[in-house]
Amino acid sequence: SDEQPRMTSERGNLVFHTGSTKNIEFRTGSQGKIKINEDDLAELFSQIRKNKDEILEVKRSIGVLQNVSNQITLINSKIVSL
Amino acid sequence: SDEQPRMTSERGNLVFHTGSTKNIEFRTGSQGKIKINEDDLAELFSQIRKNKDEILEVKRSIGVLQNVSNQITLINSKIVSL
Amino acid sequence: SDEQPRMTSERGNLVFHTGSTKNIEFRTGSQGKIKINEDDLAELFSQIRKNKDEILEVKRSIGVLQNVSNQITLINSKIVSL
Amino acid sequence: VYKQWIPNTNFENASNWDKDRIPCANDVVLFKSNQEISVFVQSTHSLTDMYLPLNGEFIMAPGAGFAAFDGSWHPGCDTGSAVSFTDAEKYKWHDPALWHAATSLEDLDQRKYIFAVDEERVPCQYDDVIFQPETSFRVNIDSSERMIHLRSISIMGQKFTSDAALAEYMQRSSAKLQFHGNGTFQVTNARCPDKSGCECGNAGEHRQICAALLGDSGTRCPVLVCKDPFQPVGHCCEICGATISLEYTPGFDMRQYQNRILHTFLSLPKYAGVQMAISKVRKPQTSRNSVPLIQIVLMDDKMGSQTGTNAEQLAEDIMRDIAEHGDSFGIVTGTVQVATGSNSSGQ
Numbered sequence: 091s092d093e094q095p096r097m098t099s100e101r102g103n104l105v106f107h108t109g110s111t112k113n114i115e116f117r118t119g120s121q122g123k124i125k126i127n128e129d130d131l132a133e134l135f136s137q138i139r140k141n142k143d144e145i146l147e148v149k150r151s152i153g154v155l156q157n158v159s160n161q162i163t164l165i166n167s168k169i170v171s172l
Numbered sequence: 173s174d175e176q177p178r179m180t181s182e183r184g185n186l187v188f189h190t191g192s193t194k195n196i197e198f199r200t201g202s203q204g205k206i207k208i209n210e211d212d213l214a215e216l217f218s219q220i221r222k223n224k225d226e227i228l229e230v231k232r233s234i235g236v237l238q239n240v241s242n243q244i245t246l247i248n249s250k251i252v253s254l
Numbered sequence: 255s256d257e258q259p260r261m262t263s264e265r266g267n268l269v270f271h272t273g274s275t276k277n278i279e280f281r282t283g284s285q286g287k288i289k290i291n292e293d294d295l296a297e298l299f300s301q302i303r304k305n306k307d308e309i310l311e312v313k314r315s316i317g318v319l320q321n322v323s324n325q326i327t328l329i330n331s332k333i334v335s336l
Numbered sequence: 337v338y339k340q341w342i343p344n345t346n347f348e349n350a351s352n353w354d355k356d357r358i359p360c361a362n363d364v365v366l367f368k369s370n371q372e373i374s375v376f377v378q379s380t381h382s383l384t385d386m387y388l389p390l391n392g393e394f395i396m397a398p399g400a401g402f403a404a405f406d407g408s409w410h411p412g413c414d415t416g417s418a419v420s421f422t423d424a425e426k427y428k429w430h431d432p433a434l435w436h437a438a439t440s441l442e443d444l445d446q447r448k449y450i451f452a453v454d455e456e457r458v459p460c461q462y463d464d465v466i467f468q469p470e471t472s473f474r475v476n477i478d479s480s481e482r483m484i485h486l487r488s489i490s491i492m493g494q495k496f497t498s499d500a501a502l503a504e505y506m507q508r509s510s511a512k513l514q515f516h517g518n519g520t521f522q523v524t525n526a527r528c529p530d531k532s533g534c535e536c537g538n539a540g541e542h543r544q545i546c547a548a549l550l551g552d553s554g555t556r557c558p559v560l561v562c563k564d565p566f567q568p569v570g571h572c573c574e575i576c577g578a579t580i581s582l583e584y585t586p587g588f589d590m591r592q593y594q595n596r597i598l599h600t601f602l603s604l605p606k607y608a609g610v611q612m613a614i615s616k617v618r619k620p621q622t623s624r625n626s627v628p629l630i631q632i633v634l635m636d637d638k639m640g641s642q643t644g645t646n647a648e649q650l651a652e653d654i655m656r657d658i659a660e661h662g663d664s665f666g667i668v669t670g671t672v673q674v675a676t677g678s679n680s681s682g683q
Contacts (some may be wrong), residue, residue: 095268097261097391098509102194102323104177110201110265122272124208124257125279126288133206134302136217143224143282145230147250148309150269151316152233159240165330166247176336176369177388185277186259186404192283198290206290213290220298223305227312231366241322248329260378262401276404 338444340436341458343427344471347377347394354420359383361405362411366420371382371422374513376472379570382406384416388440395472424474428542429484429519431548432457432572451611452632455545455570460536461485462528469493481540484519487526497525514678532666533590534630536570546572552585561643562571562675568633569617576644578651578674579617582658584630588666590616597632597667601653609637610646630667644676 091111110115116124116131124131175191190196198206206213257273272278280288288295349356359365361382367373370640371389377400384405427434430456436442444466459465467473471492477484480569488497491514496502502523528534538545549572550556557573565574582588594614595624601607613633618626632654636646651672658670 092311093266094194094398095263095266095391095396096510097176097392097396099388100304101679102175102177102191102390103197103201104188104190104194104262104388105197106261108201108268109201109203109266110270111203112201113205114198114200115206115267116278117269117271118209119272119274119276121275121278124270124272125277126299127281129299131208134299135211135216136222137306138219139212139300141302142219143311144309144313145223148225148312148316150229151320152237155237155316155319157174157232158327159184159237159244162244162323162326162330165334166244167253168245169251169330169333176367176390179383179386179388181382181384181404182260182279184273185279186261186402187279187281190286191282194282195287195289196280196282197288200291207308217293217298217314217462219302220305224277224293224301227305227308229548230312233308233320237319238315241319241326244326245322248326248333252329258403258406259384260380260401260403262403263396263398265398270395273404 337450337460337463338441339439339457339463340444340464340466340468341473341475342434342436343424344468344473345373345375345424347381348469349378352422352424354422355417357419357588359386359419360408360416362413362416363419364416366418368420371421371423372513372516373474374472374510375421376470377401378470382410391513393510395510413443413596414504415633417512422429425516426478427474428478428544430479430515430544430550433549435459448615451633451635452613453568453570453617453631454549454572455538455542456536456615458541459484459486460538460549460605462526462534463487467491473514475515476517477515477521478517478544479519479541480519480544481536483522484550485524485537489521490521490602491511494549494615496523499523503665522594522660523566528626531590532584532586532588533630535616535618539570539618542570560675560679561640565675569619569631570615575635575662575676576675576677577633577647578644578672579634580654580670580672581652582630582632582634582670583627583668585666585668586591588630590614590630591631593665593667596655596657600649600657607646609648611635612650638677641677644674645678648676 093112094108098107104148106114116123118124118132175194177194178189180187180189188196200206259276259278260270261268261270270278282288345352348358359381362384365383365386367387367389369390371390373389374394375392375397376397376398378404379399382403382405392533435457436444437450437452437457438448438582439450448471467490469492469644471512486494489502490496491505496505499522502521508517560574560576562576564614565576566579567574568579575679597614602610602612615631616633618628632651638644638646650672655670655672658667
């Protein structure tokens, strides 16, 4: 039936299909990799998470800087107004 | 010919090849997912886009801070030179 | 055997398993794309790398700002203590 | 009648490979680049190298797939060689030899097939056509009449009884790999409305049907041992045996009469080797204003001078029955034609 997965060749393109509610899954072993051309899929995905974490950290640093900046601005305005 | 898609074993690795201008495509139905081990690819993709947006926002914040910082530096230098 | 990398149909899902030490590789020619539903994987991958690079740049900017901020804080404290 | 397509293009069907075996793990598996093919895969295969066609599909049953070859030894696979998937373009819808016919799905399952003249071995307008589930196939539906009329068609477990649903299916890429040629299907979901039977409707395809059966290189009918063999209506070659042609009234009931012959005569041990085909046909030579008649074709498994004698006996039994009870079945007259080995050139 329609729900069976297919590997098709469409004018030389290689296409992997599944039915409407079915998944395509990539499962790696402890040292097995899924490589897409030269890229390791798992590494790229761990980079996405690393990016996410670093963005969080960066935002914290910016928060601190904004606080400091606000305080200094305040002090400066007092000094200037002396 | 060269342009035929191919499936080969290379030292025990399973390799899917296509010709030089041909694609490899993965297609699920509307309710199907692409999963990498336990991760849902759609979520990872949306995380990439989210990261991109957050980086833009972070850069704006840094721009503002740099302006403030420059101004304060200027004021400070004036004060110090008093 | 089960340890060989393989593509199999499991309850209508299409599963790519790597063996514990073996890889599954997808290789297109220089002008071929890897597409996941409508997304071009190469573009997403380059976005991941771009995000990574921009985060680095952002962190450098923050480092500079933190230095400036520290110096100004120092100057201000001196001024205030005058 | 149910007509089931016989050939398949499954990966595990040894006859689909040029080495008459399923490829081994160390073979190079070749599909021609221009080979348009749908291939059903029933289990997991280790492979060294497989060239896929530019346009094709591999449908994977649960548990089926492809794995890398681990270099281990497989029984019967000492040296790797090139194994090619054979040409599937040659299978024609109109080839009588590529169909099994049965009067019920159970009979199909139990391989109780019916005998029919060649035209009627190909699906008729009130037939249900079945492509078995879990099989892939490729069939040339070139048709001189362009339209192929059927009651229904089942493909990979999905039964189509309306033109709209079938037309939608035929647009899919799988359908384009399964069917090629200029024919179009029309499915009516209708049974034969006439209890005296319906013509098959394949008379217009007679030439094509016989060409497919006998090969394009002209007539290659089997050499017959009987004198004056004859050609039943709808058949491609002359036969030895007997035919009875019946003129009938509107009261004639095909199913009822067929059952009478089956139960009264064909079930007798002495007729165990006789095959019967009964259907409504129209004689081609009297094409204008011709009336349909009921044709009963009888062939037996006797050899040499005995060829056809069993069929002849049965024909005589049937004619005696008609003389006694023909009126009650709605039979006006019957004429017999016989060709047996015993009347061959007076031997």
